[in-house]
Amino acid sequence: MQVVIDESKCSGHGRCYTLSPELFDCDDEGFPVVLEPTFEAGSERERQARTAEVSCPERAISILEA
């Protein structure tokens, strides 16, 4: 599975890297950087990806299933 950020929608609210630090970090301006986009179904990282997805006010985060 893979987590994807739509950069045209992301405006740097920062919920993803705050709530899901295993998957995201932030750059100097406060925009997210994906640390490791892929993960196994059922893993802690999937849980974090789901949290980031439902916490993004811009709906900029989606999860692609393999």
Next chain:
Amino acid sequence: MSKLDPAMAAEAAERRERAADAGCPVVHFDYTNKKPALTYWSEFDKLRASGPVAYSDFGPGFWMLLTSDLVREAYQTPEVFSSSATIPTVPHPDWQWIPTMIDPPEHADYRRILNIAFSPRFVRDLESTIRQDARDIIETFVADGECDFINAFAKVFPARVFVRILGLPVEHTEQFKEWVERIFEGLGHFGDEAEDQLAAQREIKDYFAEVFRDRRENPRPEEDGDFFTILATQKLRDRLLTEQEFLNMAEVILLAGLDTVRSQISYAFYHLATTPSDREWIVRDPSIVENAVEEFLRAQNIVMTARQIAVDTEFHGCPMKKGDMVMVANPSASRDEAEYEDPTTIKLDRKVTRHYSFAGGPHRCVGAHLARAELAIALQEWHRMIPEYEVANTDGLIESGPQIGLKKLHLKWA
């Protein structure tokens, strides 16, 4: 209430008729009315039940976007929903806040400077000093067993943080508080009722004109990280900021940084003072605070901002014309039933708390990271020092907009 001039009155009448003809509920939403605390949120809840869009004929008149989907769409479509005017009743503002009132693509150049200055990293580095500020302020009244919460804490704390992080003299804290009060007193009014607001805006500009001259002539050493030196000497693409741009940016940072935090903190403490189970929860388990902050921001969203239509558009059945004002009702969108379960109830451990307290799209609040830290620190430090307290006043528990704020809140403790 001031009257509209004849040309504006004619435009307002045409706009109202246009909205009514489209089947849009027409209401008289006068956000300057003082109402009992928490009334504005329940009014938004009622309005939202009548449809996703309403039209208010207060002042020159404005559309109101009430649901989460529509609010997000407006924020994400700045080419239609322009930031050329951002107060619902003021379609022709006498001021230009930067970058608040600048549309993309120019917006991004200004915004980059501020993004770096207010980044999550910058906030993290400041956390311990902000925490110390909170403790010092609480220390001034903890032994009294009571305090005028708004004047003794909610206004002082963000103002102290503001002067500290921006490198301004601490003794100017009171002056900043006073300017901000006068501006928010007038904001959203029109005609002569806005005069003192405009005077305060001029005084702020005079103050920061001095700061501008000083930082241009005597830039502080780079290792100080002095905010206004950076702003006065930073290149915007290939040129320095003009004095006017500098002043417009300084004013917006002051306005955005002080009154918002004051209001948000006041409502959080009003809720906790009247809901002992939630107050005890925070005392028992301070790790809930960060989620609680998001929930307070969601359920008690204070900013009724606006956009101005840049090109004629049919928006979800509403015929909006160039120049029309549109209230982007954050306080309603963040309580949308389509988005949240039992949205009007505050649940400190709510799982989905995404909200529009910091707006959205390119103009997402640049101070969001700082505001979150200030709110969390205030809640943590207060409850460590004053775990039990209650509301001591019955008068003055009133509020008005366009930035919803409690007029008075007295707390007492044993």
